[in-house]
């Protein structure tokens with residue numbers, strides 16, 4: 001039933017909250033400035049406002065989440081799979097308002113953006129599927145529902161037959177089709193001339209000349225030569241300073257090689273967001289989006305993609321809880337429009353998970369590896385399966401270090417034809433990525449998760465979870481296999497279950513695993529140096545107590561039973577593949593293979609290392625590893641208990657599983673050498689960190705310095721008169737430095753507690769100075785969202801932990817000042833102690849710290865026109881760390897007042913309001 005279209009806005013105030021005040025625009029257009037207390041009172045009097053990001057607004061007001069017309073929800077519905085910065089200006093810009101010229105108050109801008117969003121919802125650009133979703137959401141109680149339906153000219157009919165119908169979006173997605181397997185890789189070399197001409201073609205004839213970029217492309221061809229001996233890859237370590245243009249520099253030879261040899265080159269970077277940045281650079285190689293879609297694939301782990309079966313199960317819950325239709329409707333809108341189903345860094349707006357909850361968004365991925373493959377009704381439309389198939393036929397696969405390493409360890413990269421050429425961009429992270437990929441944890445949380453993976457959801461909280469029985473029962477054809485399944489599930493029943501942690505804290509464990517974790521907890525609390533630490537406690541194995549030995553033996557026996565049963569299951573599945581080779585359908589074959597592989601790696605490999613860790617408690621840890629007990633804490637609350645095993649040198653498994661089977665590997669970054677003053681020592685350290693020292697054929701080294709004049713573009717100050725232990729002084733320093741710079745400032749901290757403390761002390765002053773302040777671990781916003789906001793606003797300030805430094809790639813004015821609260825020395829953990837002994841004590845610490853400083857400093861100048869200042873508030877920074885900064889950049893040690901004056905002088909045009 002249709003009626004006349006009309007764009008109606010809710011008769012509601014539009015509210016924008018800053019750190020200390022609120023701009024309140026009444027429905028009649030009167031703009032008021034309120035204190036937070038008054039805002040809270042008005043909200044209590046049942047006024048449902050229009051806001052942008054309700055959870056962050058509530059957090060700023062210090063109140064519980066409240067009902068609101070959240071414009072971001074409307075955006076997610078009206079413009080699914082499109083990205084916008086989740087601020088009033090960000091939304092306004094995304095809907096086409098000219099925010100630079102229209103210097104209006106934010107509530108007015110937000111109201112206009114709302115109007116424009118509603119006006120964009122018309123039947124001409126909305127298919128009937130989307131209208132059905134809007135109706136379902138309205139039935140779920142969506143506040144925007146009546147306004148959206150009004151814009152669509154649709155009458156809201158309360159008697160729809162089934163609220164779920166509109167949400168079943170999978171039915172209209174395209175199916176993928178199986179292609180013939182790709183041919184075996186060719187082995188034709190790429191020469192320097194080919195790489196240079198490809199680069200020139202990518203850049204276009206009007207591009208400025210960058211000789212170092214062409215030299216880089218030429219050097220990179222050394223990894224694209226045929227290999228002459230098994231397990232002796234061409235291993236190139238290439239340092240290219242910022243501004244060289246290394247991404248296009250390596251894409252040139254890589255794309256030539258892929259075309260000549262009809263085999264993909266895998267480009268791996270550190271974060272999922274960086275994957276998308278590389279993808280953007282590839283538009284110069286493949287300007288036609290259709291061709292690019294064929295030639296370039298972004299690959300991530302399964303846990304990143306929407307699982308349609310999970311979505312279907314979520315849709316079913318709507319029949320019981322109608323209000324769920326709102327969130328699921330937004331997810332359905334996105335699922336229908338997304339390019340590839342990627343929920344992490346793709347076209348899914350990161351802020352939506354903060355808005356409606358991680359569980360209902362990111363929780364819809366195949367996070368636990370519970371896929372049932374061809375038994376799934378959505379298999380032929382599955383985003384994950386589609387991406388795996390596309391990668392086989394692409395020229396360039398853009399992956400991340402974690403995926404490459406985990407899959408290489410499992411023999412799974414590239415499916416049946418493993419890659420032979422890799423490029424590791426952000427190569428300074430290879431060490432950390434390997435450390436994380438090849439470590440093992442036998443903790444309460446891990447063991448409970450493993451139980452859930454095997455037995456599915458149990459007890460009161462029977463959520464969405466498909467246990468092993470559901471996943472494989474129909475594949476088991478013998479009585480012995482079925483009984484092995486029952487035995488495995490029964491043994492898994494001895495692992496920790498819901499509320500395990502509370503029982504361990506109360507000393508009332510159930511089952512051998514919980515008994516063991518109680519013993520670990522007692523051991524940690526008995527021997528840890530500082531049991532009040534808010535971050536976590538850890539102790540080494542040393543001499544185990546009788547209690548620990550007994551508990552470990554009992555748990556080991558349970559794990560052995562489990563391992564034995566799963567082994568039988570794997571053998572049965574593999575035997576079917578062999579015995580029925582001539583009769584199995586492809587889909588069933590793939591399913592058998594995938595499940596056998598998952599059981600092998602997710603279960604048997606894990607159980608094997610867990611048992612070995614338990615045995616090492618009594619015997620001793622193999623010398624290549626370091627083991628320890630821990631109690632993990634967040635904000636002083638225990639959240640996990642367990643054992644940990646890390647490789648002392650994680651590049652050993654990296655080289656074994658990734659580099660040795662490959663024919664050519666490039667490890668590249670702007671920060672591979674650390675500036676100790678001895679260039680040969682720097683390269684040796686770089687080779688240690690990338691694993692090159694474990695190769696029989698020496699690594700090839702290449703270096704291209706940055707073309708930027710850092711001496712002119714930057715300043716580095718060490719402030720000498722702020723006591724780093726005095727939080728008042730540190731906060732005052734941040735405040736004055738940020739205000740002097742007029743924003744565009746990033747504050748980095750080596751401890752979350754100090755970050756929060758500084759945030760509390762400076763937020764009011766910055767607000768008065770007209771500077772927006774955002775903070776990791778404080779605002780109700782996730783990290784990618786915070787960085788997007790910071791990047792988009794020229795004069796914002798952002799506080800984050802030291803680890804944030806790498807994710808902040810912000811060219812231009814938005815980042816012009818970096819302030820570190822302390823020297824980012826490595827944390828003195830048991831793992832660090834072992835590595836110090838192995839890699840060389842003080843030199844290792846200093847080299848690691850210089851690299852961190854170098855990476856942070858490197859954020860300041862991303863393009864030739866950027867200028868920036870780096871400030872260290874820790875006067876104890878030794879001059880030996882000065883090599884972190886480029887030659888010629890002077891490190892000036894002065895007091896705070898002089899530093900503030902120097903900033904004002906360096907940025908004379910900065911917009912500064914006085915406090």
Ligand code: SF4
Nearest residue numbers: 307308309371376382
């Ligand atoms: S095939 Fe697996 S991952 Fe894909 S939708 Fe089905 S269950 Fe989910």
